[in-house]
Amino acid sequence: xxxxxxxxxxxxxxxxxxxxxxxxxxxxxxxxxxxxxxxxxxxxxxxxxxxxxxxxxxxxxxxxxxxxxxxxxxxxxxxxxxxxxxxxxxxxxxxxxxxxxxxxxxxxxxxxxxxxxxxxxxxxxxxxxxxxxxxxxxxxxxxxxxxxxxxxxxxxxxxxxxxxxxxxxxxxxxxxxxxxxxxxxxxxxxxxxxxxxxxxxxxxxxxxxxxxxxxxxxxxxxxxxxxxxxxxxxxxxxxxxxxxxxxxxxxxxxxxxxxxxxxxxxxxxxxxxxxxxxxxxxxxxxxxxxxxxxxxxxxxxxxxxxxxxxxxxxxxxxxxxxxxxxxxxxxxxxxxxxxxxxxxxxxxxxxxxxxxxxxxxxxxxxxxxx
Numbered sequence: 001x002x003x004x005x006x007x008x009x010x011x012x013x014x015x016x017x018x019x020x021x022x023x024x025x026x027x028x029x030x031x032x033x034x035x036x037x038x039x040x041x042x043x044x045x046x047x048x049x050x051x052x053x054x055x056x057x058x059x060x061x062x063x064x065x066x067x068x069x070x071x072x073x074x075x076x077x078x079x080x081x082x083x084x085x086x087x088x089x090x091x092x093x094x095x096x097x098x099x100x101x102x103x104x105x106x107x108x109x110x111x112x113x114x115x116x117x118x119x120x121x122x123x124x125x126x127x128x129x130x131x132x133x134x135x136x137x138x139x140x141x142x143x144x145x146x147x148x149x150x151x152x153x154x155x156x157x158x159x160x161x162x163x164x165x166x167x168x169x170x171x172x173x174x175x176x177x178x179x180x181x182x183x184x185x186x187x188x189x190x191x192x193x194x195x196x197x198x199x200x201x202x203x204x205x206x207x208x209x210x211x212x213x214x215x216x217x218x219x220x221x222x223x224x225x226x227x228x229x230x231x232x233x234x235x236x237x238x239x240x241x242x243x244x245x246x247x248x249x250x251x252x253x254x255x256x257x258x259x260x261x262x263x264x265x266x267x268x269x270x271x272x273x274x275x276x277x278x279x280x281x282x283x284x285x286x287x288x289x290x291x292x293x294x295x296x297x298x299x300x301x302x303x304x305x306x307x308x309x310x311x312x313x314x315x316x317x318x319x320x321x322x323x324x325x326x327x328x329x330x331x332x333x334x335x336x337x338x339x340x341x342x343x344x345x346x347x348x349x350x351x352x353x354x355x356x357x358x359x360x361x362x363x364x365x366x367x368x369x370x
Contacts, residue, residue, distance in 0.1 A: 122156025138163030
């Protein structure tokens, strides 16, 4: 449990931007507390190599701004959260990345951060087919028990969030490049409000922070850091989505990319990732789920089936299993055979795979194994 005075001291340093995240983390590791950093005095600050501007910021802590952050949380502790990197609620996957955010501002359901997340990213100026693909994939992932994480921008991001909400129990998380009280773009405010009861919106920037160009590449590491994998739907060359993909690779995350027409400039980024061996070519939700099944098993085993025994399967999964042959069948053929939606099929297949009833093979094929 972090004492209020320590939280106040940390926020006073962070909201001033005087030290920067890396230097702040280094001094925290060295001293053990922000209160100690502030109390050290100019002689020690100089010994740490801080310049005059940094020393001045520490000599005049931004307590008023820090109190504003704490008051925001105190006024609505159910929906407003301040999570520090050493808080028990801080997401485990995110804490493991280099340069993890020292604090997160969160609106919504904090429990969503503990769910398995797949990031879906792509162009802000997406094509109609790209938008539909993002929506459909997000809905299917949500039906399979995954939370959809994206950047709450226009285009692919907004479609992914909306697709998650289209599933009856879907959850979605938006990572902002502004404060959580500032919506950019403004047209996504209604979408963000819907997300609060079925997920959360998150930022590492203090309340009131406006959209700055440098904020968005920086927030991308959080999108990938929270997720077990990242799916790029449409991306131009040298786009922000490719920055997110690169960060995901550096963080050891799996990257997936959906190919498109060779004539579509928004497909070039995806093709680049695939050609360079940085992303797995993805045609179906099953392609992703099969690749991530080992990582998802600890997360989703309880949601789907707690035992490998046939009797523990849901009735829907049992019905689908009866229609799956022991010889491999294409996913599209199975969907047509079973007369169910892609989202329902993906959810049931994940349950069957975790119960060791089926095997998902390359080329989008499924085979029954018991």
